Amino acid sequence: MDLRKTEEWFFRVLMFLSTMVIAVSLFMIIFSVLYSGLPHLTWEMISSVPKGGFYFGKEGGILNAIIGSLYLSLGATLLAFLLGLPLALFLNVHLIRYRKLVNGVRFVMDLLWGVPSIVYGAFGFTIMVFFGIRASLLAGIITVTLFIIPIMVRGMDEVLKSVPRGLLESSLSLGSTRSETAYRVYLKQSIPGVITAVLLSFGRAIGDAASILFTTGYTDYIPTSLSQPTATLPLAIFFQLSSPIPEVRERAYAAAVILMIIILIISISSRFFSKKYHKNKINF
Amino acid sequence: MDKAKITISNLNLYYGKQHILKEINTIIPERQITVIMGPSGCGKTTLMKSLNRLTDLNPDIKVSGSIMIDGRDILSTHDDITKIRKMMGLLAQRPYPLPMSIYNNIAYGLRISGRKKKRFLDKRVEHYLRQVNLWEEVKDRLRDPAGALSIGQQQRLCLARGLAVDPEIILADEPTSALDPISSQTIEEKFNELKSHYTIVLVTHILRQARRIADYVIFMYLGEIIEQGPAKEFFENPKEEITRNYLKGAFY
Numbered sequence: 324m325d326l327r328k329t330e331e332w333f334f335r336v337l338m339f340l341s342t343m344v345i346a347v348s349l350f351m352i353i354f355s356v357l358y359s360g361l362p363h364l365t366w367e368m369i370s371s372v373p374k375g376g377f378y379f380g381k382e383g384g385i386l387n388a389i390i391g392s393l394y395l396s397l398g399a400t401l402l403a404f405l406l407g408l409p410l411a412l413f414l415n416v417h418l419i420r421y422r423k424l425v426n427g428v429r430f431v432m433d434l435l436w437g438v439p440s441i442v443y444g445a446f447g448f449t450i451m452v453f454f455g456i457r458a459s460l461l462a463g464i465i466t467v468t469l470f471i472i473p474i475m476v477r478g479m480d481e482v483l484k485s486v487p488r489g490l491l492e493s494s495l496s497l498g499s500t501r502s503e504t505a506y507r508v509y510l511k512q513s514i515p516g517v518i519t520a521v522l523l524s525f526g527r528a529i530g531d532a533a534s535i536l537f538t539t540g541y542t543d544y545i546p547t548s549l550s551q552p553t554a555t556l557p558l559a560i561f562f563q564l565s566s567p568i569p570e571v572r573e574r575a576y577a578a579a580v581i582l583m584i585i586i587l588i589i590s591i592s593s594r595f596f597s598k599k600y601h602k603n604k605i606n607f
Numbered sequence: 608m609d610k611a612k613i614t615i616s617n618l619n620l621y622y623g624k625q626h627i628l629k630e631i632n633t634i635i636p637e638r639q640i641t642v643i644m645g646p647s648g649c650g651k652t653t654l655m656k657s658l659n660r661l662t663d664l665n666p667d668i669k670v671s672g673s674i675m676i677d678g679r680d681i682l683s684t685h686d687d688i689t690k691i692r693k694m695m696g697l698l699a700q701r702p703y704p705l706p707m708s709i710y711n712n713i714a715y716g717l718r719i720s721g722r723k724k725k726r727f728l729d730k731r732v733e734h735y736l737r738q739v740n741l742w743e744e745v746k747d748r749l750r751d752p753a754g755a756l757s758i759g760q761q762q763r764l765c766l767a768r769g770l771a772v773d774p775e776i777i778l779a780d781e782p783t784s785a786l787d788p789i790s791s792q793t794i795e796e797k798f799n800e801l802k803s804h805y806t807i808v809l810v811t812h813i814l815r816q817a818r819r820i821a822d823y824v825i826f827m828y829l830g831e832i833i834e835q836g837p838a839k840e841f842f843e844n845p846k847e848e849i850t851r852n853y854l855k856g857a858f859y
Contacts, residue, residue, distance in 0.1 A: 497769070
C-alpha cells in the first residue's frame, strides 16, 4: 500500500471517529434528558405551580418556571432587538466611512460575547444593589438583555456586512438618505439573517442560568408585575435537582425536557422563517 | 461646441498615497452621450463616481478641484447630498436590483420623495417599464421579487428605476459588461433614445460600443486625460500617439 492511500485511509478513519464521538454524545444527552424527564411530563406538571414550596412540596408542577422563562426571555429578546437592530444598521450603513471605529465596536462586542454569563449576573446584582432594586423580573430582563445584545448585534452585523457595496451605491443614487437605505434596503436584504440572530439570542436568553441567579430570584408563583421575582426553567433545574425528595427532582427533569423542546422549536422555526422571508433577497 | 452640462476643472483624486486622477479638465456636453474610454485601471470609473460623490463613501479618498453641474460646484456645495445624487441615475457594471418586488423597485424612488398615491405609482411604474421595453415581459408578475429576473432584465429594471426619480444625467459604468448581446443592444438603443432628454456619461472599455454610440469621447490613460473631443473627430483623426495605438488595439 502506498503512502497516499494510507494517508487517505487514516484521515477517513479519523473523520469517522470524530463524527461518531460528537453524534453519540449528543444523542446520549438527549436520551438521558428524555429518559429521566419524559415519564414525569404529565399534564399536572405543565399546568400547575408547585404546591407546598418548590424545594419541599411533592405536589404541583413547573408552570411558574415555564411562564417565567417565557416572560423573561421574550422581554429580554425584544429589548435587545430594539437596541441591537439600530446599532447593527448604524455600524454598517451610517458609519461606513469610519472603518476603525466600526471594527473597534465589533471587537468590543466579541469580547462581551465571550464574557461568562455569571459575570453579567454579578454586574446586574451590583446595579440592583446600587439602585435598591430587589430580585425581580425586570432586573432579570435587563441583565439578560445586556448578556444577549452582543450576540444579537454581531449576528445581525455579520449578515449586514455581506450586503454588497453596489447596493448601497444604488440606493444612495436614487436619492435615499442613509436611514432609508438602512431600514428599507439593508434590512430587507438581510431579513433571514436578522431572524436567525433574534432566535439565536432568544435561545441563549431562555437557556442561561447564571445571569439570572442573583437577579430574578425564584418563587412558586407566576409573576403578575415586573417588580416581582420569577421562577425560570434553568433555575428550576438548578434548585430542584439537588433536592433529597424524588418528587421534587422529577420537576427538575421535566423542566429540562421542556427547555430542550423550546430550544428545538426555536431552531426549527429559525430555519423555517429564514426560508420564508428569503423571497425578496437578491443573490449577488 | 454644445452647452456643457458638467465642467470639471483641476480635479485631482488620491486614494491613500496613490494619485488616481491627475489634473482632470474636461466638459460633458448636455444631452449627448459622452463616452469615457481607456484601459482597465485608468481611473475612468473613479472619475464617474466622483460625479455623484460616491467617492465620499471611502475614507481613503481625497478629492480636490471642482465639478460644476449647471453652474454649481458639487464638491464644495452645502446642498443636500441626496439631491445631488438624485439628479444622476446610476447604472452599475452589474445590476443591483433592490431586495423587493419588481413594482417596488420602480416605486421606491418615488415613495421616498413623497409620491405615495397608488394610482400615481401604478401609472409611473408602467410608464418607466415601457420605456425600457420591460413592461410586456413583466406586467403579469409585478409583485415577484426583482431577483427572479434574468441579468439582462435586471439591468433594464435598474435603468427604469433610475429614470423614475427624474434625473438629468445618467451615469453608466460599463453597464453592458455582464449582459448578453441582445440585452446589451437594448441598453445601447435606449441610450440613443434617451439622449434627447438626458445627459449620458458612459464608461466603457468596449471600443466598438464607443464607436457605435459616442457623441463625445474622453480618452484616459493612467489617470490622465490623453485626448478628448467630438466622436467623429476622435475616431477619424486622433491626435495623440497613445490614442492611435489604443484604437488600433496595440495595447490592452
